[in-house]
Amino acid sequence: MGLFTYLLRASRGAFLLAVAMSVVSGASGGAFVALVDTALRQTGGLRASLAWVYVAICLTAIAARFVSQVLLYRLSQGVIYRLRRALIDRVLDAPLRVVEKTGTPRLYSALADDIALIGSALPGLPAVCSGAAFVVVAVTYMAIVSPVVAVATTAAVVAAIASYRLFAVYGLRYLGLARKDQDRLFEHFRAITDGIKELKLNRRRREAIAGEQLDASAESYRQHSFVGLSVFEGATGSGSAVLYVLIGLLLFVLPRIFALPQQALTAGILVLLFMVASLQGVLTVIPPLGRASVALRNIEERMRSLEPEGPEEPAGDRPAFEDWEAIQFRGVSHVYPGPKGEQFVLGPLDFEFRRGELLFVVGANGSGKTTLAKVLTSLYPPEAGAIWIDGTEVTRENRDEYRQLFSAVFGDFFLFDGLFGLPVADRAAKAQHYLARLQLDHKVTIADDRFSTTALSQGQRKRLALLAAYLEDRSFYVFDEWAADQDPLFKEFFYDELLAELKGRNKAVVVISHDDRYFHFADRLVRFEDGQIIQQEVPDVQAMAARP
Numbered sequence: 001m002g003l004f005t006y007l008l009r010a011s012r013g014a015f016l017l018a019v020a021m022s023v024v025s026g027a028s029g030g031a032f033v034a035l036v037d038t039a040l041r042q043t044g045g046l047r048a049s050l051a052w053v054y055v056a057i058c059l060t061a062i063a064a065r066f067v068s069q070v071l072l073y074r075l076s077q078g079v080i081y082r083l084r085r086a087l088i089d090r091v092l093d094a095p096l097r098v099v100e101k102t103g104t105p106r107l108y109s110a111l112a113d114d115i116a117l118i119g120s121a122l123p124g125l126p127a128v129c130s131g132a133a134f135v136v137v138a139v140t141y142m143a144i145v146s147p148v149v150a151v152a153t154t155a156a157v158v159a160a161i162a163s164y165r166l167f168a169v170y171g172l173r174y175l176g177l178a179r180k181d182q183d184r185l186f187e188h189f190r191a192i193t194d195g196i197k198e199l200k201l202n203r204r205r206r207e208a209i210a211g212e213q214l215d216a217s218a219e220s221y222r223q224h225s226f227v228g229l230s231v232f233e234g235a236t237g238s239g240s241a242v243l244y245v246l247i248g249l250l251l252f253v254l255p256r257i258f259a260l261p262q263q264a265l266t267a268g269i270l271v272l273l274f275m276v277a278s279l280q281g282v283l284t285v286i287p288p289l290g291r292a293s294v295a296l297r298n299i300e301e302r303m304r305s306l307e308p309e310g311p312e313e314p315a316g317d318r319p320a321f322e323d324w325e326a327i328q329f330r331g332v333s334h335v336y337p338g339p340k341g342e343q344f345v346l347g348p349l350d351f352e353f354r355r356g357e358l359l360f361v362v363g364a365n366g367s368g369k370t371t372l373a374k375v376l377t378s379l380y381p382p383e384a385g386a387i388w389i390d391g392t393e394v395t396r397e398n399r400d401e402y403r404q405l406f407s408a409v410f411g412d413f414f415l416f417d418g419l420f421g422l423p424v425a426d427r428a429a430k431a432q433h434y435l436a437r438l439q440l441d442h443k444v445t446i447a448d449d450r451f452s453t454t455a456l457s458q459g460q461r462k463r464l465a466l467l468a469a470y471l472e473d474r475s476f477y478v479f480d481e482w483a484a485d486q487d488p489l490f491k492e493f494f495y496d497e498l499l500a501e502l503k504g505r506n507k508a509v510v511v512i513s514h515d516d517r518y519f520h521f522a523d524r525l526v527r528f529e530d531g532q533i534i535q536q537e538v539p540d541v542q543a544m545a546a547r548p
Contacts, residue, residue: 003118003293007075010082014075019129021068026130026278028061030137033274037145037267068126076122083115083299087306094306096379102305105186110302113182114295121292124285131282138271146264149250153272156246160239160279167235168290174228175294181221188214232287243276320401322475324390327353327376327508331385334375346371346531348385355475356506358499358521360513360539363528369512370411372528373478376510377406407474409465411481418450422471434470438463439490459485466498476508483515495521 007015035057039050087110091099099107135157143150192199192210199206250268333347346368353359353376361369374380378387378399387394387402394402419427428446435441440463445452454461462485469477483491495518502509503523511522519525520539527535 003121003289003296006296007079007122010079011075014071014078018068018071018075018126021064021071022126022129023133025061025064025068025126026133026135027137028057028064029130029134029274029278030141032057032061033138033271034141037141037270041263065126065130068130069123072123072125076119079122080115080119083118084111087111087115087299087303090303090306090308093308095308095381096374098306102302103187105190106183107302108190109183109186110299114179114299117288117295118292118299121285121288124288127282127285128289131278134278135275138275142268142271145267146261148254148258149264149268152246152249152254153268153275156242157275160242163238163242164235164286167231167238168286171228171231171235171287172290172294174224174231175291176297178221178224178228179294179298181217181224184217185214185221188217228290229287232290236284236286239279240276243272243279247272247276320398321389321392321405324405324475325355326390327476328388329382329385330388332375332382332387333384334371334380334382336371344368344371344531346375347382349533351526351533353476353508353510355508356503358503358509358511358523360511360519360522360525361528362513362516362519362525367528368531369528370480371531373408373410373480373510373512377408377478378403405474405476406478407469407472407476408478409462409469409480409482410478411484413462413465415454415461415465416468417454418448419446419468419471420449422468423473427471430471431467434467438467440464440467457485459487459490462486463490474507476510477502478510478512480512481514482511483513483518491515491518 032054035050035054039054087107091107139150139153139157142153188209192214195209199210247269250265250272255265329347329349329351331348331350333345333349336344336346344366349372361372363369371380375382376387378394381399389402392398419431427449431446432441435444435446440456440460443453443456443460444464451464454464456464462482466482483494486494495515499509499511499521513519522539525535525537525539526533527537
């Protein structure tokens with residue numbers, strides 16, 4: 001089972017100790033049955049002498065089970081942390097394009113559900129190990145009492161295991177299908193939570209998405225889970241049925257074929273009754289372990305799909321390129337795959353970005369402006385050509401250093417709820433200053449580096465994102481349609497004051513914009529069409545400023 005292999009890799013010592021304690025517990029259970037049978041056949045002082053052995057076996061079984069469970073509980077929490085940490089690190093290290101292709105619902109499903117499922121199933125492992133040890137000790141004892149009964153018991157156990165595995169193959173197959181259905185359910189859940197306003201305003205769309213599509217996925221998940229778990233339950237029943245058949249044989253058939261003493265039959269039936277109870281306990285934890293194996297397989301698939309493109313050296317506190325003067329595109333191009341196999345190609349571009357320059361990038365929607373921003377910031381590494389910074393090529397080895405030059409507010413930005421990770425010096429005072437400048441101090445307060453609220457209008461949320469960008473104090477700023485959700489007063493403030501201030505601090509600034517009435521603030525204007533630069537110009541400041 002892949003789960004056992006993973007546990008051996010993740011925490012060999014603790015896992016093996018937990019297994020050993022489980023085996024001791026199961027073996028003590030087998031010895032307990034043997035002792036009970038022996039005591040029932042003894043009389044007088046000899047039976048009394050077995051009392052201390054009985055106490056020792058009981059204490060050993062209880063203590064071993066306790067130690068095993070505690071170890072597995074601790075191990076399960078460690079596994080949950082390590083799996084989540086590994087998956088999060090893989091997301092952070094993977095190329096942005098790969099993360100976007102995988103999709104948030106699938107990643108969240110793996111982080112939230114799959115890992116929790118594995119953690120909750122692990123404490124059931126001792127039952128499997130102790131059950132196996134119980135069977136071995138019990139059969140060994142039966143071999144001493146009656147070799148015939150021991151052989152019959154061994155054959156029955158083998159038949160029960162074979163029957164169970166036959167069922168389990170199909171059960172795991174259906175549980176795997178249910179796991180794929182779950183990914184679709186998470187996609188529906190995200191559509192409902194993110195699109196709640198639109199769904200409330202459109203009943204037909206609500207019925208289609210939150211009704212038909214969601215119900216279809218939920219029904220498929222229900223059916224596959226039902227069949228998978230039912231098959232496992234059938235496997236449990238088949239294993240128990242084999243042992244019940246053996247008990248029937250011992251009671252009604254074997255005594256007629258073999259000269260079995262009553263003592264051997266009694267011992268055999270006693271052992272089998274305990275064995276049935278033990279195996280039923282084992283078989284009840286197998287379905288959760290099966291689902292955990294499916295979940296682990298899914299997580300491993302997610303990790304393989306998020307393979308990092310190559311080693312990237314983490315940037316230090318002071319980026320290596322901090323004193324840069326120019327960034328050059330030399331034949332840079334990037335292919336953006338469409339949903340139907342079509343391709344959008346950015347470039348090839350030969351272009352230079354200069355420090356202290358205010359550059360406006362303009363063009364129609366879909367012309368490649370945002371893709372340019374992601375390539376510039378190396379979120380999308382170029383697929384052809386190269387980016388050079390002051391004579392040094394940006395490669396895998398220095399890409400993280402290069403990215404530390406940038407602070408960006410993208411059109412699909414994410415607003416964090418605090419100032420964590422931003423420069424520490426006078427952070428609170430600076431944040432309060434910018435809150436006032438951005439006219440947010442009456443809406444938002446900052447305590448313990450956390451915003452009092454982010455439940456704001458889109459324009460106000462963008463202002464908070466701009467505040468965080470200011471506090472980063474990077475040498476290159478990228479704003480993707482930042483002013484699109486601002487009122488005229490803040491558009492004027494952004495273009496006339498904030499951008500001028502950044503330029504005055506020798507920052508490079510790229511502004512993606514449709515606000516043609518503010519183009520005269522740019523040092524250069526670059527027009528894009530179909531992924532190509534079709535025009536570069538220095539704006540006519542007087543003519544543009546005179547426009548209404």
